[in-house]
Amino acid sequence: MTNKNIRLTQTVKGAGCAAKLAPGDLARALCGLDLPVDQNLLVGLDQADDAGVYRVSDDVALVQTIDFFPPMVDDPYSFGQIAAANALSDVYAMGGTPKTAMNIVAFPSKTMDISVLRTIIDGGLSKMREAGVVLVGGHTVEDSELKYGLSVTGYIHPNRILTKKNLQTGDYLILTKPLGTGIVSTAIKAGMADQSLIDRVTLAMATLNREAALVMETFSVHACTDITGFGFLGHLAEMVVDSGHGVRIRSALVPMYSEALEWADMGLIPAGTYNNRSFRGAFVDFDTNVPQRVQDLLFDPQTSGGLLIAVAANEAVKLVDALKAKGIDAAAIVGEVVAEPVERIVVE
Amino acid sequence: MINDLDCRGMNCPEPVLHVRNIIIKESPASLSVLVDNEAACQNVCRFFEHQNFQVITEKLGTEFRIVGTRVDVAKVPEIPFPAVAVKELRVGVKKIMVLVTSDYMGHGDDGLGDMLMFNFLKTLKEMGPDLWRLVFVNRGVSFTAEGSEAVPILQELAGEGVQIFACGACLAYFHILDKIQVGEITNMLDIITGMKLADSVITI
Numbered sequence: 001m002t003n004k005n006i007r008l009t010q011t012v013k014g015a016g017c018a019a020k021l022a023p024g025d026l027a028r029a030l031c032g033l034d035l036p037v038d039q040n041l042l043v044g045l046d047q048a049d050d051a052g053v054y055r056v057s058d059d060v061a062l063v064q065t066i067d068f069f070p071p072m073v074d075d076p077y078s079f080g081q082i083a084a085a086n087a088l089s090d091v092y093a094m095g096g097t098p099k100t101a102m103n104i105v106a107f108p109s110k111t112m113d114i115s116v117l118r119t120i121i122d123g124g125l126s127k128m129r130e131a132g133v134v135l136v137g138g139h140t141v142e143d144s145e146l147k148y149g150l151s152v153t154g155y156i157h158p159n160r161i162l163t164k165k166n167l168q169t170g171d172y173l174i175l176t177k178p179l180g181t182g183i184v185s186t187a188i189k190a191g192m193a194d195q196s197l198i199d200r201v202t203l204a205m206a207t208l209n210r211e212a213a214l215v216m217e218t219f220s221v222h223a224c225t226d227i228t229g230f231g232f233l234g235h236l237a238e239m240v241v242d243s244g245h246g247v248r249i250r251s252a253l254v255p256m257y258s259e260a261l262e263w264a265d266m267g268l269i270p271a272g273t274y275n276n277r278s279f280r281g282a283f284v285d286f287d288t289n290v291p292q293r294v295q296d297l298l299f300d301p302q303t304s305g306g307l308l309i310a311v312a313a314n315e316a317v318k319l320v321d322a323l324k325a326k327g328i329d330a331a332a333i334v335g336e337v338v339a340e341p342v343e344r345i346v347v348e
Numbered sequence: 349m350i351n352d353l354d355c356r357g358m359n360c361p362e363p364v365l366h367v368r369n370i371i372i373k374e375s376p377a378s379l380s381v382l383v384d385n386e387a388a389c390q391n392v393c394r395f396f397e398h399q400n401f402q403v404i405t406e407k408l409g410t411e412f413r414i415v416g417t418r419v420d421v422a423k424v425p426e427i428p429f430p431a432v433a434v435k436e437l438r439v440g441v442k443k444i445m446v447l448v449t450s451d452y453m454g455h456g457d458d459g460l461g462d463m464l465m466f467n468f469l470k471t472l473k474e475m476g477p478d479l480w481r482l483v484f485v486n487r488g489v490s491f492t493a494e495g496s497e498a499v500p501i502l503q504e505l506a507g508e509g510v511q512i513f514a515c516g517a518c519l520a521y522f523h524i525l526d527k528i529q530v531g532e533i534t535n536m537l538d539i540i541t542g543m544k545l546a547d548s549v550i551t552i
Contacts, residue, residue, distance in 0.1 A: 250537065267391035270387070274390060
């Protein structure tokens, strides 16, 4: 048992695959529960947003979130980085600044060398340092399968919370990272991805959404979310539901890993993709010319995906340019908010 | 009957990998696979189809049996294509988008430019079925509006299945939004989507 030879994705059942509880199941578990009420809870469970927000004073609110999952890449250090970037992302998507974090770990110490855990946490710490976040503690349990993530707390001004709601007709939608990490993770697990692609996708997943969040602060952004387990269309559906608006997506403009498109044709598709489609497919009208493989990627569960930003149309091109100037090369306008049809996602 | 390949209890991507291995090693004429979840079923179906197998699935309670049968490519019957459908679909080899940004062609003499542009639009149909989309912006939108001699030419192109678009902001700028006679009103995002979808874009 050494650090060097272990392939983390071979030690777990679900990588991108089955990591997240199917969204329909989660909705059934939470539906109708009696949630405590507090007027300082500005964003809570009922809104299904990226993170919870609690007002401490007129100027300060706490942003809190937690995320953890089994490994989707084989390298422990990269896994730590990706899990941390993924957990921090929810705070950025709310427009907040992460400040503290706690490790959450499930570790199979009987079958895996403890040095693997050290390397994972070291990877996580590298991202916390980059984000200016301090590690304040954590909790580790023995488990048959490895899982790692963070609970993150940040600050935000109570009047500057960026939620999923507040789409406005005419807004353009901007996505900051390519889609397809779920399918790529499945291909990695299958041993079919070459190293250069693994490196490229690993780097993208380990990239913090911090720069993107800093850039968008200076633009007229109306709504934002980050794309993770429910997939692009799943998270977009959360923006559209009860918004009083509809959305038109130009699938040809959505950044995607071309290799993932090929693997979709071959059936290397994580179960999460099908779950996302059956949960949110009812909101989506696909134009007949949108290929099946593209539809798959639009529902593909993402690990540490990009931000999806709704911005005033006249600022959209400038925002994309500003994102690209910060090295966020994949940033692209992918659609627009429309008045009709209400609460539908039309994909062309 | 061939034995089932038992992929029950397997998570993605294992069923697909097992099927793939057997197809590579044994190249069977047909293969029957048993899986116990919907995702695995769909993935195995796709893999079969990707490998040119014909697929039949059968639901057995909570399980699925998928039978893939190799299709001999040479023997695939040609699906008859109704002539009218060919016309509607515009089966060009390429998708060419032509972006018309002005009401005259080239610089030098505007009168000559007018004539050239009109002649260009008249002759454009010679591009054949590869001509996919014709987009008018700036002064170019005047060709789509009442009073332009180009309207019947564009209507003819539209009748042949060429998609014709006029920039809405431009029509509004020149106060002819309500005068449009041919084509659909478009916006910048549509234009950019078109540029991305097109195999080539020609700007006039």
